[in-house]
Amino acid sequence: MAISTSTDPEAPPEPRVVQLDTVAAQSAAIDQLIALARHHIRIFDQDLAQTGWNSAARADQLGAFLRAVRGRRVDIIVHDTRYLESACPRLQRLLQNFAHAMTILRTGDEARVATDPLIIVDGVHYLHRFHFEQPRAALGIQQPEQTQPLASRFEEIWSTGEPGASGTVLGL
Numbered sequence: 001m002a003i004s005t006s007t008d009p010e011a012p013p014e015p016r017v018v019q020l021d022t023v024a025a026q027s028a029a030i031d032q033l034i035a036l037a038r039h040h041i042r043i044f045d046q047d048l049a050q051t052g053w054n055s056a057a058r059a060d061q062l063g064a065f066l067r068a069v070r071g072r073r074v075d076i077i078v079h080d081t082r083y084l085e086s087a088c089p090r091l092q093r094l095l096q097n098f099a100h101a102m103t104i105l106r107t108g109d110e111a112r113v114a115t116d117p118l119i120i121v122d123g124v125h126y127l128h129r130f131h132f133e134q135p136r137a138a139l140g141i142q143q144p145e146q147t148q149p150l151a152s153r154f155e156e157i158w159s160t161g162e163p164g165a166s167g168t169v170l171g172l
Helices: 023-036 056-068 082-087 089-097 144-158
Strands: 016-020 040-045 073-078 102-106 118-121 125-129 137-141
Touching: 016 023, 023 056, 023 118, 023 125, 023 137, 040 144, 056 073, 056 089, 073 144, 082 089, 089 102, 118 144, 125 144
Parallel strands: 040 073, 073 102
Antiparallel strands: 016 137, 040 118, 118 125, 125 137
């Protein structure tokens, strides 16, 4: 039996679940998830401070995702927008350039108890950090059954959203 050596970029990735024990591993996993994204990236985090959201490479990757195909979306909800506003100018610039495809909200009171950051990609891939103060997380690739409850949790958090960062500069 021959082993396939196809490197088709459109071929679905091999299904897997990987336990991650460091923040650095999570940051690398986020880059993998963005590379896999075809339609929608949904992010819930404490404040985006721990996993490389302020890096040029991450902003370039998100920008490439949003530019590639019309209709792609990035939705971000955080408990606290101060880090995003003060230390993430690249994400702010993306929000300005792609305001039609990107939203950043702050959690409402009902969701402030959530402590487990999530990234949901296209409803089939996920990164779930079990608690923002601990480095343990799970990365799921091609796991629609495991992703669905996490996507539902994200939607519950998202539904509490209040205005967060804006792509416009007012009051000047």
